[in-house]
Amino acid sequence: MAHTRIRKFNTKETYPEQKIDNDLCQAVVARGTMVFLRGQIGQDLDTSKSVCIGDVRGQAEQAMKNIDMLLKEAGSKLEHICKVTVYISDPRFREDVYLVMGKWMKGVFPVSTGIVVTAFARPEYLVEIDATAVIPD
Numbered sequence: 001m002a003h004t005r006i007r008k009f010n011t012k013e014t015y016p017e018q019k020i021d022n023d024l025c026q027a028v029v030a031r032g033t034m035v036f037l038r039g040q041i042g043q044d045l046d047t048s049k050s051v052c053i054g055d056v057r058g059q060a061e062q063a064m065k066n067i068d069m070l071l072k073e074a075g076s077k078l079e080h081i082c083k084v085t086v087y088i089s090d091p092r093f094r095e096d097v098y099l100v101m102g103k104w105m106k107g108v109f110p111v112s113t114g115i116v117v118t119a120f121a122r123p124e125y126l127v128e129i130d131a132t133a134v135i136p137d
Contacts, residue, residue, distance in 0.1 A: 004029040006073050007045065014048055015121065027070045032135065035074040039087065039130040040066040041120070056093045056126040060100035063129045068104065071133055080133040081110045087117050087128040097127050 007026035011018070026045065028036045042052045042059025045066050052058025068078055084105075088097055094114065110131075120128060 003031070004074070006070065009048075018121075026066075027074050029074045029135065035071060035076045035080075035133045035135060037067060037070055037131045037133075039085075039128040040064075040070075041125045041128050045069065050122065050124050053124045054126075056088075057096045057100055059125070059127050060097045060129070063127060064100060064104040067129065067131050071131075074133075074135065076133045076135045078105055078133075079108055080136060081105065081108055081131050082134060083111045083132045084113075085130050086112065086114045087120070088114070089117060089120065089126050091116050093126060097129075101129065 005028055009024060009026075011020040011022045011024060024038065026038045030036065040063035041050075042055075042062045043050055043066070044062070051062050067081075071077055071080070084101070086097060086101070088094060098114075120126075
């Protein structure tokens, strides 16, 4: 079975100022059982516009909204998340981001890794969250 690629895009449209030409997607369903999500940020997936600039909670909300939407498109749900990786640009953002994530994933109990980074692809991004989930039988 081929992998299913959801919401394909090319970086030359997403990041025109960077002169990158890579074919990517927002999610990959592998062998019909695993869902791998691209790191989600404060960006509207339908318009590619940044949202909640300067507001880490708002960006985390948008990232979790995107994760929820992508998992549903892939045939999964938030409750089937196995692992999340959280990237923040300032350690002081941790509490705000994890409070938002906790609201969305109450009762899920995924494994989690948190990383503080010096920068993201765009300066307005404050947080990025990626997730891996399963598609239940």
